[in-house]
Amino acid sequence: MKVLSVVIPAYNTELYLERCLDSLLYNESVIQYLDIIVVDDGSSDDTSKLANRYRKLYPESISVLEKENGGHGSAVNAGIKVATGKYVRIVDSDDWVDVDNFEEYVKKLKKEKADIVVTDVRRQQLYDESELNFRFKEKNDKPIPIGKIEDKVMEDDFFFEFSMHSMTVKTEKLREVWGSGLLEKTFYVDQQFVAKVFMCARTYIEYNFNIYMYFIGRPEQSMGDGFLKHIDDHERVLKWLLKTTRDKNLPKYYKKIVSRQIVLMLGTHYKAYANQVRLPKNKKKEIKSFDKYLRKNYSNYYYKSEAPMVFEQIRSVFSNTLLNKLVRYYRGRSEV
Numbered sequence: 001m002k003v004l005s006v007v008i009p010a011y012n013t014e015l016y017l018e019r020c021l022d023s024l025l026y027n028e029s030v031i032q033y034l035d036i037i038v039v040d041d042g043s044s045d046d047t048s049k050l051a052n053r054y055r056k057l058y059p060e061s062i063s064v065l066e067k068e069n070g071g072h073g074s075a076v077n078a079g080i081k082v083a084t085g086k087y088v089r090i091v092d093s094d095d096w097v098d099v100d101n102f103e104e105y106v107k108k109l110k111k112e113k114a115d116i117v118v119t120d121v122r123r124q125q126l127y128d129e130s131e132l133n134f135r136f137k138e139k140n141d142k143p144i145p146i147g148k149i150e151d152k153v154m155e156d157d158f159f160f161e162f163s164m165h166s167m168t169v170k171t172e173k174l175r176e177v178w179g180s181g182l183l184e185k186t187f188y189v190d191q192q193f194v195a196k197v198f199m200c201a202r203t204y205i206e207y208n209f210n211i212y213m214y215f216i217g218r219p220e221q222s223m224g225d226g227f228l229k230h231i232d233d234h235e236r237v238l239k240w241l242l243k244t245t246r247d248k249n250l251p252k253y254y255k256k257i258v259s260r261q262i263v264l265m266l267g268t269h270y271k272a273y274a275n276q277v278r279l280p281k282n283k284k285k286e287i288k289s290f291d292k293y294l295r296k297n298y299s300n301y302y303y304k305s306e307a308p309m310v311f312e313q314i315r316s317v318f319s320n321t322l323l324n325k326l327v328r329y330y331r332g333r334s335e336v
Helices: 014-025 028-033 047-057 072-082 099-111 146-152 171-178 189-200 228-244 252-274 281-297 299-304 307-334
Strands: 004-010 034-041 062-067 087-090 116-125 131-134 167-170 203-216
Touching (some): 004 014, 014 034, 014 047, 014 099, 028 099, 047 062, 062 072, 072 171, 087 171, 146 203, 146 252, 167 171, 189 228, 189 252, 228 252, 252 299, 252 307, 281 307, 299 307
Parallel strands (some): 004 034, 004 087
Antiparallel strands (some): 116 167
16 A cells, blocks of 8 residues: 555646656655656646656556646545545645655654644745745644644644645545535635545644645736635635534534634635725625625624624725715716
């Protein structure tokens, strides 16, 4: 049995995929333990050609899935479905792993019993190559019950510590709750992935080294200036998370963790609208409709978040815009 399945969702990343694969294959002693799955999500460049070249070199450790474009979540779903490793983790094709620590990490996974293994993350900015390290405070020698992290949920860096990029998860545990998987053709499904992990996991452990190298700044990414462009996707993920909180079969700690996740995401969601100098008419309708939906169906989460305060700011922008239009209208009439 393979120790680690690495699912690599790839879409038009021929410029970066080689670095990703080279980092995974750098330590020859662990290649035999790897199940590397490159999922080409309908790329129009040479991503598939490059992936298949590596597959031919390492047929026992690399497989390539080619599918129609369905988005990041769809590619992750395809990889999880065929993963054969004891553990699975997601490595985006424009990211890579720390070659200095990867060998020790894989060897520790061979003997590991925890459902989740958390490792540090390093972010590298595309334009100036600056780095930001997320090194997590608590390191463990043995698995800890998930219920004991409830007190950590309110810490600012909790969802950096427990993120898609920091977590390695027992494959069979994850499959127990995977169901229809992540939403397709949708950004921000990393938040959905985190929730699914907490649905299934009962124990976790944190290793004292960095593994994931996160490359940020490409225009295709959902972070940054393109946030409002993909705000509909953010709303879809939020509604999915909200719906899960009503599932009485999920562990008690799940609701506490995901409640905090929802509250933080709601603040981000509303601020994306509030930070715009001018909101298009369709965006005004969107936020009004979503606000009404939340107050009617999930008022407990709504009022715990920054949403009500930020929505009032947005409403004042609406009012000022309308007032200005009326002033201009009546000024025009008086001049006739």
